[in-house]
Amino acid sequence: MTRKNFNGKRAVVVLFMSFFILICEADFLEENYLNFVGNEALGNIDVLTSVTLNRGRLKLRCSSECLKRSACSGVRIDLNSSGCLLLIGPFNTVENLVSHYRFYKRTGVLLEATTSSTQQPTITSTPPQMTEPLSTQMSIPTTENIVCSDxxxxxxxxxxxxxxxxxxxxxxxxxxxxxxxxxxxxxxxxxxxxxxxxxxxxxxxxxxxxxxxxxxxxxxxxxxxxxxxxxxxxxxxxxxxxxxxxxxxxxxxxxxxxxxxxxxxxxxxxxxxxxxxxxxxxxxxxxxxxxxxxxxxxxxxxxxxxxxxxxxxxxxxxxxxxxxxxxxxxxxxxxxxxxxxxxxxxxx
Structure with a gap:
């Protein structure tokens, strides 16, 4: 991925969501997720593989799957369907996906997508300008300070x-x-x-x-x-x-x-x-x-x-x-x- 500088700072907007998102009971079929994404504009991003997870901290786990694979550049996460894609390629577009987040392996942060079920995507060639100082942004979430019971x-x-x-x-x-x-x-x-x-x-x-x-x-x-x-x-x-x-x-x-x-x-x-x-x-x-x-x-x-x-x-x-x-x-x-x-x- 190409490194972009804005006034000497990396421009990222980070959304730190609650970890306690309960994924729906029904298992999500991998092929359905692939078909859904296949109907959208992936631009120059290729799919390395797909991951289906039933429960738990979907964003953390999908990102961890990417970090384990050297070829993976980032993750496309669908919170509604308990699935994610491990991706290859530069991230210079925003795909038209509902309720999704992007994980950039290089920067290690989660970015909120700008799309919704009623809005068309905003196509950008660069990440959006950051709206708060870099020191207040939070990196990819971990369980270090979280009390887990299972x-x-x-x-x-x-x-x-x-x-x-x-x-x-x-x-x-x-x-x-x-x-x-x-x-x-x-x-x-x-x-x-x-x-x-x-x-x-x-x-x-x-x-x-x-x-x-x-x-x-x-x-x-x-x-x-x-x-x-x-x-x-x-x-x-x-x-x-x-x-x-x-x-x-x-x-x-x-x-x-x-x-x-x-x-x-x-x-x-x-x-x-x-x-x-x-x-x-x-x-x-x-x-x-x-x-x-x-x-x-x-x-x-x-x-x-x-x-x-x-x-x-x-x-x-x-x-x-x-x-x-x-x-x-x-x-x-x-x-x-x-x-x-x-x-x-x-x-x-």
Whole structure:
């Protein structure tokens, strides 16, 4: 892009919008966005690729996608449809797009477009004159000074560990960007280096390694599900490479007053059996806090399986022996040993 100078200063007008824009529920189809833009005058700007994002801080995330690609010069963002285009070429025109913003990679600022649904675009060969001193302008937004309480807020564009605040406490969470959604990992066993037959207090607060085997804590999980992160997916792999998943459209964990009672339904998947339905409406149990329905034993203590136990469990996720993990009726009715288990939440 050509550098323009006006009286020794770069001329930009910056619009800093609120980060808390909720994107509509329906997924936006990538091809529809491309067709829409294709009907408008792109001038000498070419499309590098398109990005469809379901929720979160659309402007920050689209801009981050551009910054990751050396060929990307800027971003065209459609706030109405949850989509953006990563672009190549000089930005010397203003396209006739409704409710959109431009991100210039060189300057790192967001510019408000001059178009609306009733106005024709203003074609300019240079950026508009700035209306306030450069020192008062704000650069591309970041999450540095923003308190985030979930993976949507942090605007994750890649899977990894992010810091959020839950129940007034700073907490590290593993955010997965998967299947077009932001997911928060609440439970994972893939290594076998963490013991899981722990006491009540450990299960309420959480334990483990956020990059490895981890339990995020019943207090945190309850907060997430009550805030709308109510879709849960568990993905599993056994010792010979078979994989499967079970997804639940409703997964809610009550607060401490309910002893973290589980409400779960709307199963889909290929795991062979809807194991979680057996635990619906159950309170959580540990070896020192028995809430199960068994009349003869404390299942968590006897089998070493803290869980939402009914008359014990239909899944073996929390045994200390990593070789004893399993899911009821996994592939042809067996409890084949599982070597990888991940449970994660997303919004509907």
């Amino acid at each position: 993976c949507e807020c942090v605007g994750a564009v890649t899977s990894g560990v992010y810091e959020i605040t839950v129940n007034d406490q700073k907490t590290s969470v593993y955010c997965q960007v998967l299947y077009g959604f932001d997911w928060m990992v609440i439970f994972r066993r893939t290594i076998g280096d963490v013991l899981f037959n722990k006491v009540w207090s450990s299960y309420t607060t959480g334990f483990g390694n956020i990059n490895g085997d981890v339990w995020l804590g019943l207090d945190n999980i309850s907060s997430f599900t009550s805030a709308g992160w109510s879709v849960m997916r568990v993905e599993m792999e056994d010792d010979i490479g078979n994989t499967g998943y079970a997804q639940y459209g409703i997964f809610l964990v009550g607060g401490s007053a309910t002893e973290y009672k589980l409400t779960v339904s709307q199963y889909s998947g290929n795991a062979g059996y809807d194991a979680f339905s057996y635990h619906n409406n159950m309170k959580f149990s540990t070896k020192d806090h028995d809430n199960d329905l068994s009349v003869s034993i404390n299942c968590a203590s006897y089998y070493g399986e803290p869980w939402w136990n009914d008359d014990c469990a239909r899944m073996k996720f929390t045994r200390d022996n990593f070789n004893e993990l399993g899911w009821y009726y996994w592939y042809a009715g067996s409890y084949r040993p599982l070597k990888k288990i991940t449970m994660a939440l997303r919004k509907p």
